[in-house]
Amino acid sequence: MPSASSPFDQSFFQIGLEWGAEGLARLAPADIVVVVDVLRFSTQAVDAAAAGRTLPLAGSGSVNGARVAAAASGAVVVAGCLRNAGAVARWIVAEQHRRGDRVRVAVIPAGELTGPSEPGPSQGGCVRVAIEDQLGAGAVIAALGDLGLDHSSPEAAVACEAFRSLRGAVRHLLLASGSGQELVDRGLRDDVLHAAEIDVDDVVPVLRDGVFRAGSH
Template identity: 45%
Template sequence: MAGARQLLQTSSAAHCVVVVVDVLSFSTSTSIAVNRGAAVFPYRWHSRGQQLAAYAQRQNAVPAVGRLEARRPDAPHDAFSLSPARLAQLPGLPARIVLPSPNGATISVWCAGHADEVYAGCLRNAGALGGLLGKRLHEEPQLSVAVIAAGEQWPDGALRPAVEDLWGAGAIIAAIGAPRADVSYEARAAADAFLNVRPELRTALPACGSGIELAQRGFEDDVRYAAELDADGLVPQLFNGAFRSHVGPNIIAE
């Protein structure tokens, strides 16, 4: 969050597009849900409980439950959570869902009030999103694109670097295809990191810190879905409080 705030508050670009990358798991879950036809309302992690239920009711949407709660034997058969695998495997999804997360969702909500456009980026939609933004940059020289790797948190709330978000950001930057001289050194480093790991991505993601953490909690499938590079063809864009499919210039699929 601090990085997003600093980046956008100091940006001098006339028109700034933000990509929020939270590979494990908000952006991946959002991409899967949007590609399955759902609208995803991001929600601040620390405003859950009754506030979450009230917000979902106002949006005529269904709120997510906790990962472990969705897997309990007594959970409703259609219960969903932040789990990408759960969102991909359910026979059907509600048309409108509320998805809280401490990193990607919280950053997305803040960015919605400070950026012209906000997208959810991950490894699954890197090619589609990078291609879209590359075309936009070619057609709109004044456009600026900021790719934010969300990171994770230590137990005390401090930022924990997350290599999976570096790879996800790098995959999108590489797919944009901008001339290297027009890309920041930080963005170049992210793209180089992704290109270096790309041949072994499916084994590298489960072996990184966040991948191991999810596997230890029994969510190996979440990591597997997150590692499926370019599996999704639709791009989630934030519009009127929800991520929906971007289908053309200034057009959002309702």
């Protein structure tokens, strides 16, 4: 983790945002990490929790979100997406009340890996910004702001306002995005539309012992 003096660690703010596992490593330590991988890891975790099932990191079938979750050591890790953004915000506020102290939140849109599966300086891999994850992260941050947790970094504020201004176009944007078109080409258009629904689930998957399951306080 970076020192508190790093200009990129967003340590001054209660809510920070960075992209992927590499971005998470740049942030100051957080109490809660929200992994946002809308197509499809986080949405799968929410679907599983809503059905009373669990989603293990191993074998989840989604590299991007699972990779971020595995990297988030020392924090409570939850899965957030468009479908449960409001529920995640309420869960975080309840967790802050339970602890009786201010919690620091890192919202991490997973993006998509390009190049090697384990990117780094020598391998040349990188994280592609995915608009569905930016919108999902923005939805969580906007919901936190609505509940009074609005001390957001500039990076988090930009995602929040992008979601607020584009909320009415989310369905179209996800379908038209590169990630959405990739799934449509595979015959998974309904999956994209399912992931594009906003605040329709009230469950918050929490990572414990390598498995996401419905969380409670």
